[in-house]
Amino acid sequence: MILDGKLAAQSIRADLKNKVDELRIAGKRIPHLAAVLVGEDGASMTYVSSKVKSCEEIGFLSSLYHFETTVSEEELLRTIEKLNSDQGVDGILVQLPLPDHISTEKVINLVKPSKDVDGFHPVNVGRMVQGLPGFVPATPYGIMLLLEHYNIETKGKHAVVIGRSNIVGRPASILLSRNTNPGNCTVTLCHSHTQNLAEICLQADIIIAALGKPGFLKADMVKEGCIVIDVGITRVKDNSKKSGYRLAGDVDFENVAPKASFITPVPGGIGPMTIAGLLMNTYNACHDCHIS
Ligand code: NAD
Numbered sequence: 001m002i003l004d005g006k007l008a009a010q011s012i013r014a015d016l017k018n019k020v021d022e023l024r025i026a027g028k029r030i031p032h033l034a035a036v037l038v039g040e041d042g043a044s045m046t047y048v049s050s051k052v053k054s055c056e057e058i059g060f061l062s063s064l065y066h067f068e069t070t071v072s073e074e075e076l077l078r079t080i081e082k083l084n085s086d087q088g089v090d091g092i093l094v095q096l097p098l099p100d101h102i103s104t105e106k107v108i109n110l111v112k113p114s115k116d117v118d119g120f121h122p123v124n125v126g127r128m129v130q131g132l133p134g135f136v137p138a139t140p141y142g143i144m145l146l147l148e149h150y151n152i153e154t155k156g157k158h159a160v161v162i163g164r165s166n167i168v169g170r171p172a173s174i175l176l177s178r179n180t181n182p183g184n185c186t187v188t189l190c191h192s193h194t195q196n197l198a199e200i201c202l203q204a205d206i207i208i209a210a211l212g213k214p215g216f217l218k219a220d221m222v223k224e225g226c227i228v229i230d231v232g233i234t235r236v237k238d239n240s241k242k243s244g245y246r247l248a249g250d251v252d253f254e255n256v257a258p259k260a261s262f263i264t265p266v267p268g269g270i271g272p273m274t275i276a277g278l279l280m281n282t283y284n285a286c287h288d289c290h291i292s
Helices: 005-025 042-058 073-085 104-110 122-130 138-149 169-177 197-202 270-286
Strands: 032-038 061-067 091-094 158-162 186-190 206-209 227-230 234-237 245-248
Touching: 005 042, 005 138, 005 270, 032 042, 032 073, 032 270, 042 061, 042 270, 061 073, 073 091, 073 104, 091 270, 122 169, 138 169, 138 270, 158 169, 158 197, 169 186, 169 206, 186 197
Parallel strands: 032 061, 032 091, 158 186, 158 206, 206 227
Antiparallel strands: 234 245
16 A cells, blocks of 8 residues: 555645644734755755745745855854744754755754754754654654554564664654654664665565665565655656656665555655654644743
């Protein structure tokens, strides 16, 4: 069965839209997301504009701070400070990657944890590890929301996560191992130095593929009935497309799908769920969260 991230995300967005309508009627504050983008990278520009557009569609306020690649680190840090102290802004998103002359660590660490809707600040990472309320990075959060949406039982299952980045693989492995639902998995976190990856994958009840290598996970690496979550998004040259490229996932979908009990497509799987995760975080930043 296909796990339709587009559909699941639509239902989360509709729910949030209703909540925003209620806030407006009650004269309460509307969530406001500030997005910071540096440079003209095509993928980054597409991601940010779809995040901003999604905010607008459900009635959130949004602002885009778009800088040229040459922007100084000082100026970027000043902008973050300004957004931190702006009481009208609930969530701050800094689109990564940043140019080499800017320290990503400095920028991330400056974002106020209570506005860190990307969930990258060490305070929020620590809270996630300890199972405390806080912001969880949007992509792994989106994975959890998708599993929840389809009522997929994860308890006691062996989850294999391929990729250990701070934005996807590692937080996904932590969330799946927590004593929550979804969660309670036995987790194996694999990376570029993992030996016998195919054998490990064959033992998995759930595979999260997040390594950024198109078609990497083949049918002979997957056991019958496995739940396969494909996080990968790579632009692959394709002259038959108007844009000149197509989006490819990390899973050899055509051959893996017949073996999987559930599988996410690319596009239309974790991509839209990531945006749903970000919107949920922004709503919570405005209303429910108690992080200082
Ligand atoms: P990354 O490059 O930061 O990390 C890749 C990870 O994969 C590393 O930890 C590396 O050790 C591991 N890896 C690489 N080759 C491997 C191999 N042969 N075997 C095992 N592990 C290997 O990537 P990332 O930022 O985590 O993103 C991963 C993919 O997910 C990319 O395609 C990215 O575009 C996509 N992504 C999608 C979304 C979304 O919204 N759907 C969000 C974020 C990232």
